[in-house]
Amino acid sequence: MKLVVIEGVGKKPAIQKYLGGDYKVFATMGHVRDLPVRTLAVDIADNFKPTYQIMSDKKKVVEDLKKEAQKADEVLLATDPDREGEAISWHIATILGIPADKKARITFNEISKKAITEALAQPRTIDQGLVDAQ
Numbered sequence: 001m002k003l004v005v006i007e008g009v010g011k012k013p014a015i016q017k018y019l020g021g022d023y024k025v026f027a028t029m030g031h032v033r034d035l036p037v038r039t040l041a042v043d044i045a046d047n048f049k050p051t052y053q054i055m056s057d058k059k060k061v062v063e064d065l066k067k068e069a070q071k072a073d074e075v076l077l078a079t080d081p082d083r084e085g086e087a088i089s090w091h092i093a094t095i096l097g098i099p100a101d102k103k104a105r106i107t108f109n110e111i112s113k114k115a116i117t118e119a120l121a122q123p124r125t126i127d128q129g130l131v132d133a134q
Contacts, residue, residue, distance in 0.1 A: 003072035004106075005065070005092055007079045011111055015078075018113045026068050028079075032058040033091040052091065062095060069096050074104075076123065081107035086130035093126060101125060 002023045006015060009027040016025045033052040035041035042048040054062050069075050077092055079085035089105055098104050103123040108115040 001072055002074045002076060003068050004076045004078050005089075007085060007088060014111050015116065018111075018116045024068065024072070026065055028058070028061055028065065028088065028092065031055065031084075031088055031091070032062050032065075032095070052094075054095075065092070066096065076120070077105045077126070078107070078119070081109060083130045083134035086127055087134040090126050090128075090131040100128075 004019060004023050004025045006025060006027050007030055009029055012025050012027050032055060034055050035050060036053050042050050075096060075098060077089035079088040103125055105124050105126050106119040108119040
């Protein structure tokens with residue numbers, strides 16, 4: 001089984017229908033990590049490296065995502081095709097331990113069988129430039 005991670009739960013039924021039984025679609029409902037609110041979020045001694053934490057309202061989502069990822073043969077990150085979606089995919093990849101050079105990122109601009117099939121045929125690495133821009 002391949003796990004496909006998306007953002008919006010409303011898209012889940014249609015995407016699942018197009019993918020079929022060999023795939024499971026999981027919706028994060030947006031961001032799952034953020035900079036801490038009450039502490040300095042960057043390491044000044046390490047070139048202002050940011051420190052992220054799981055958002056309190058997303059701890060259960062991340063726990064469930066990790067369980068599903070452990071059962072999957074492959075994880076594909078299909079968050080929205082914009083800077084924010086790229087950042088969400090990067091955070092998920094970091095949480096799940098997906099290597100930066102793994103072609104696990106897929107994008108599509110419409111929810112149709114054709115668009116999703118084409119995206120599956122063209123996985124790529126996460127675009128760090130888009131992540132940094134977000």
